[in-house]
Amino acid sequence: MHILITGAAGFIGQLLAKELLNDESHQVTLTDINEPPIPKGVKYPQNAKIIKANLLSDNGVASVVDKSLDAVYAFHGIMSSGSEANFELGMRVNVDATRSLLDALRKTVPGVRVIYSSSQAVYGQPLPEIVDDSITPTPESSYGAEKIICETMINDYTRRGFITGFTLRFPTISIRPGAPTAAASSFLSGMIREPMNGKESIIPIEDRSFRSWLCSPKTLVHNLLFTLTLPADALPRHIRQINVPGICVTIQEMMDALAKVGGEDKLALLKEKEDPAIKPILLSWPTRFDNSQAVRLGFKRDTSFEEAVVDYVESLKEN
Incomplete structure (x- = not known):
């Protein structure tokens, strides 16, 4: 498979890239606004292609989207407290760049599998003690609102057959190595x-x-790879979001x-x-979440x- 990872310089992008590049069958394009490294110690570093690109520019998107793509992991974005501190930047990076990417994909490689990283931040109070998939998200942060906007795009682009989208609402990932991030949950x-x-x-x-x-990095990567194999009709065409188990x-x-x-x-x-x-x-x-749907689909906790x-x-x- 030829797989594109946006936001590939980030922790989750690097973690996933390491797993993919230990499998000879994958070609992986890593892109970010800063040049992403190839993870150290992978078995097949020659299967990686590095592209420094700004998804807010036409040239940037065109440089990473081509007809050979089989799947895309969309990890680019500004984190929660960063989006709250700078509304304009959050909207541009989290929303505008995502729409730019989706439009390029639907025109160049229609039907491609897109796995979009969302968050439990789409929810806001009041909430029941245990949240299930029937609860309507009402975010109380700009970050959560931006994620809901993108989730709606994934739903509609999938409904129309432009892409085969899955939205994964991540729990907080702990423990992340490296430096603290701009996330409120850091x-x-x-x-x-x-x-x-x-x-x-x-x-x-x-x-x-x-x-x-919470969800551990190890379990998150397992679930990200599992989503590559999820049947396209595992969810209704217009309801593509999954609360990842935590x-x-x-x-x-x-x-x-x-x-x-x-x-x-x-x-x-x-x-x-x-x-x-x-x-x-x-x-x-x-x-707290009721993850019955995700577990039934085969996700791990x-x-x-x-x-x-x-x-x-x-x-x-x-x-």
Whole structure:
């Protein structure tokens, strides 16, 4: 398969590219506004093509879309708190660039499979205790609103036969390696990652019972690859969104997992300091989902957050 990954310099793009480039049968085009690297240690680096491109320009889109594409993972975007801080930038990168990409795809390679990365941020309060697929999203952030706009485009472009789209609403991914991001949820990786690297981490909400809906990187990649094989008619043509399975974890449970796997001394590097800009965004998000549809379709879920911490520690050893 020839697979295009947009936003390929980002964490999820690199994680997925690594798996794809360990399979000889895939040709992978990696594109981003900054030149994305080929992940280190892959078996078939010669199967990767690197393109630095701005999807907001006609030339940029034309450089990454061609008739040989079998599938596209759309990961480009500005994260939650970044979109809230800069409305114009968020709309351009998250919405305008996505529409530009979809239009190029429908004209050049009609019917191509598009796997679009959305988020639980599409939801806003009031919400039931457990969110299922029947709940209408009412976002309380610009990021969530931008994601809903793109979800609607994926639905309509699929209904009309322009593409074969699937929208995956990601839980918060934890634990992400690397530097903190502009996401409001960034601390949910940082509170494990930073102490494990001997650094201090700020928790922007002073409530250890605060719950988050999380998914490990390992499980996310499994589900991203699985979506390549999902039958086109697995969902109605005009309803293409799937809530990717996650697990509900409190701040206290995350701290307990850090202490158990990394050692009690790591807790001293956690500082709880409420952030009045981030707290409302966090409180607007759902914390528990009924993932019956996704599980029925064949998606996988994590068994525990402690397992995610163990996976992260093992990845540090590998690197």
